[in-house]
Amino acid sequence: MQDSEKLADAQAWRYPNGPRMVLLSAxxxxxxxxxxxxxxFTGGTKYVYAHIFYFPIIFAAFFFRVPGGLLTGLAAATILGPWMPLDVNANEMQRTVNWLTRGAMFILIGSGSGYASVLLNSLVDRAQRLQIIxxxxxxxxxxxxxxxLNRYLSDESGENLAILCVEASGYDWIRTSLGAEHADRLTRYMADRLALTCPDSIVSARVFGARFALALPVADQQAIEPWVSRIKELFQRPVDVRGIPLYADVVVGAAYHPNHGHRARDLLQKASTALLHARDLTGRFCAYRPALDNDYQETMFLLAELSLAFERKELSLHYQPIVELSSGRLMTVEALFRWKHPRRGWIPPVQVLPAAEETGxxxxLTDWALRTSLAQLKEWRAKIPExxxxxNISARNLANPRFAVTVKECLAEQGLPPDSLQLEITETNMMPQLDTALPMLRELHRDGVRLAIDDFGTGYSSLAYLSIIPVRTLKxxxxxxxxxxxxxxxxxxxRATVELTNRLDLISVAEGIEDAETLQLLIDMGCQRGQGFYLSPPLPPEELLAWHERRASDGGSAVS
Known part of the structure; x- marks a missing residue:
């Protein structure tokens, strides 16, 4: 059933037709x-207050609007007209002016009540529409x-349904960078596409932002993926945003009735949980499974433990060398988060950092990493002066206008020059915060802090951004x-990225070098610097100097 039909059902009691109209008219x-x-029978208009007729007049005006109120007022005026006695027992008739005045009042009350009913019902319709549409x-x-969905499940309890949550992954970036008008255009585009793809949906809705929910009849759980494929295929066509063809990268999470629940709220929650996991998958689709709830509970547990890990001194930083590929000279070390839990051992960063980003x-954590790494750098610079x-900094750091002050304070505490620190920013984190981040990044750049774009080529890469963001390094x-x-x-x-970086007089850093052949090919391409397990894994602070001394004694070889 379409949404407009559901709204019509909800309004039917106020807009009678067919048998209901006959009943109300009678x-x-x-x-x-x-x-x-x-x-x-109580003696005529002299003895009874004739305003009792207002009740049927207003009743008719409410259901039949102005025509109903007008006609009922006219009928009431007729009933109490010239043939209704003033005094039945004395056979005394009304004066003409009395029944004409009363009749005019009835007609006026009827039409006025009908008009008021129109206004009232339009307000009720609007409020109801805003609530459900x-x-x-x-x-x-x-x-x-x-x-x-609950109504449908109660009527058709044996029906197999797929509950899909569909989301446009670029929505937040478009809303922040290009404005609400263009984000709304993407939202309407998605709604139109979903209506074309899934005309047989039991019910469809916009949950919030550019996230939509659909309930689709399916034969079995395996029939969900063809629906997902159809949805993805339809979004291959771009939507025009400011003259730029933008492809809506859709992410889909799915739950299945009856296997995953019998209540609408539970099914939607599980589809939403699957969608959150789908964001990190290559195929951008995830079907709900009970283990996902365990993952969520595990993440919540780790976040609670992380807040205590600062006090218990369970956190540490390991440092991965970044070397000059042509000479093997150590140039920079990248500080990488490590957490050794007292009961669970080493916790993978990927298990906790994304959730830490979401919760603040x-x-x-970034403040701690800055202070810890700069204190360690001060110690190392006694032996490696340059x-x-x-x-790495996060989207939340970029959105915080005081972050630049924090960076300067951390440098001042250790007495280190600004160019001893490099901040790594991912394109995906930077673009949504560009309005806030750009002035702050320019301020840090003017002070001498070096800036690098991490994971270059996987986010919203644009040569135009390189011209306005004061970066020194592309990773x-x-x-x-x-x-x-x-x-x-x-x-x-x-090769093209390395050549571009060199032509722009930037420093190119290759990440993930894992063998000698890759290292040599990058040197031949002209890549300036690199890091990876072939050169050195991330090292605890006490091992880094030993690695550096061993490399120096080997004649500058960068291999660990």
Whole structure:
């Protein structure tokens, strides 16, 4: 059933038709006759307050609007007209001016009540529509989706349904960088596409932002993926945003009724959980499984433990060398987060850092990393005077206008020059915060802090951004480097990126160097610096100087 049909059902009690109209019309007529009989049998208009007729007049005006109020007022005026006695027992008739004045009042009250009913119902309709119909897309709201899905499940308890959550991954970036108008255009585009793809959906809704929910009848759980493929295929066509063709990269999470629950709220929650996991998958699709709930609970546990890990001194930094490829000279060390839990041992950073970013714990974590790495760098510089440390910063740091002050304070505490610190920023983190981040990054650049774009080529890469963001270094993502020996496409991408970096007088750093052949090919391409397990894994602080001394004694070889 379409959303407009559901709205019509909700309004039916206020907009009678068919049998309901006949019943209400008969009720109005009966009320008029009863009121007239009451006036007559109690002695006439002299003894009974004739305003009892306002009840059927207003009743009719509410359901039948102005025409109903007008006609009922006219009927009431007729019933209490010239043939209704003033005094039945004395056979005294009304004066003409009395019944004409009363009749005019009835007609005026009827038409006025009808007009008031029109206004009232339009307000009620608007409020009801806003509650259950999304004004931007015309689809249902989240509340409407849950209500209608629960109603359907109670009527068709044996039906197999796929509950899909579909989201445009670029929505936040478009809204922040290009404005709400263009984000709304993407949202309407998605709603139109989903309506074309899934016309047989039981119910559809815009949950929030550019996230949508659909309930689709399916034969079994294996039939969900063809629906997902259809949705993805339809989004291959771009949407025009400021004259730029933008491809909506959709992410889909799915839950299945009856296997995953029998209540709409549970099914939608599980589809949303699957969608969150789908964001990190190559195929951008994930079907719900119970283990995902365990992952969520595990993440919440780790976040709670992380807040205590600062006090328990369980956190540390390991440092991965970044070397000059032509000479093997150590140039920079990248500070990498490590956490050794007292019961669980080493916790993989990927297990906790994304959630820390979402909850805001990443800010105190970054502050700790800056202070710890700069204190360590001060100690190392006694033996390696030109060494720099590189620290990754998050989207939340970029959105914090006081972050530049924090960086300067950390440098001042150790008495280190600003160019001893490099801040690594991913394109994906930087673009949504560009308005806030750009003035801050320029301030840090003017002070001498070095800036690097991490994972270059995997986010919103644009030559135009390189002209306005004061970066000194581009770090080529490991996904490009990993395939350069076997895949000509990746090899040419890496070569073009290196050439671009050199032409722009920037420093190129290749990430993820894992063998001698890759190292030599990068040197031949003209790549200036690199890091990876072939050169050295991340090392605890006490091992880095030993690695450096061993490398120096080997004549400058960069290999660990």
């Amino acid at each position: 009720s109005v007529l009966l009320l008029l006759l009863l009121c007239g009989a009451f006036v007559y 999304d004004s931007l897309t015309g689809l249902g709201t989240r509340e409407f989706f849950l209500r209608e 714990l990443i800010e105190p 060494l720099r440390v590189s620290v 080529i993502d490991r996904s490009f480097i990993k395939g350069i020996l076997k895949d000509g496409y990746f090899r040419e991408l890496a």
